[in-house]
Structures are given as structure tokens and as C-alpha cells.
Amino acid sequence: MQVYVDKPKCTGCDHCKDVCPVAVFEMIPITGDVNRDTAPEEMHWKGVNDPVVHEKFANAQDGHTHYTQKSVAVNGSACILCQACLIECEGECITIIDDNAVKYQSIYK
Ligand code: SF4
Ligand code: SF4
Numbered sequence: 001m002q003v004y005v006d007k008p009k010c011t012g013c014d015h016c017k018d019v020c021p022v023a024v025f026e027m028i029p030i031t032g033d034v035n036r037d038t039a040p041e042e043m044h045w046k047g048v049n050d051p052v053v054h055e056k057f058a059n060a061q062d063g064h065t066h067y068t069q070k071s072v073a074v075n076g077s078a079c080i081l082c083q084a085c086l087i088e089c090e091g092e093c094i095t096i097i098d099d100n101a102v103k104y105q106s107i108y109k
Helices: 015-019 051-057 084-088
Strands: 002-005 025-029 069-073 094-097 103-105
Touching: 002 069, 015 025, 015 084, 084 094
Parallel strands: none
Antiparallel strands: 002 094, 025 069, 094 103
16 A cells, blocks of 8 residues: 655645554654655655635634644555555645555545
């Protein structure tokens, strides 16, 4: 399984790390080595947040930190495709590609 986080859309809310049963995600401060995973170039953090997602969540009061960190999928090979992160990702920025090249995308409700 390959797991990628689109970093400009990631709010750093922690939800993915909280729900993942196999520790695929690591939260890294935005000043740290946020692009040290194998996510495609267009998903790399270049210091600019997605404006649409930012407007929705910059001031969210949900008990989680926002915009001081980014989620990095450091252990995608452990993913069991439980889909918990796909439901909980408020930035809708997680992509999972299974061994048959089927792509799964997060949709936040
Ligand atoms: S789908 Fe994979 S990465 Fe997402 S929470 Fe489940 S095991 Fe973790
Ligand atoms: S749930 Fe989505 S938006 Fe929140 S930290 Fe994880 S990848 Fe980022």
C-alpha cells in the first residue's frame, strides 16, 4: 500500500494519526523535514497552505492543533486499508493506492 498526504491541504489536525491502528502517520512541525516521505512532488510542502482548506479550518476549535505541523505518511506499507483516516481527514488530503493500483481518496463529512 502507498499512502500520501497532500501537504498544502493538510491542516495538521492529528486526526489521521489518532485513528490509524498501525501508525502510518507521523506529525512533523512545519519547520521540520516535512517532505521526507515518498509523496509525489505536487504534494510536497513548499510553505503555502491551500487557501480553501485554510479558510475552513484555521480557526477551528476542536481540541486539536492546526497549522503548526503536517502529517507525513512514513509507514504506508503497514496500511491495512481500514479507511478510518480517509473518513477523518478534514483536509481531504490523503491518497491511498493499493497493490492493484486502485486509488482511495479521503472525503470529510
Ligand atoms: S486506511 Fe491505512 S493509513 Fe488510513 S487509518 Fe487505516 S491503516 Fe491507517
Ligand atoms: S487528518 Fe488530514 S488534515 Fe488532519 S493531519 Fe491528517 S492528513 Fe492532515
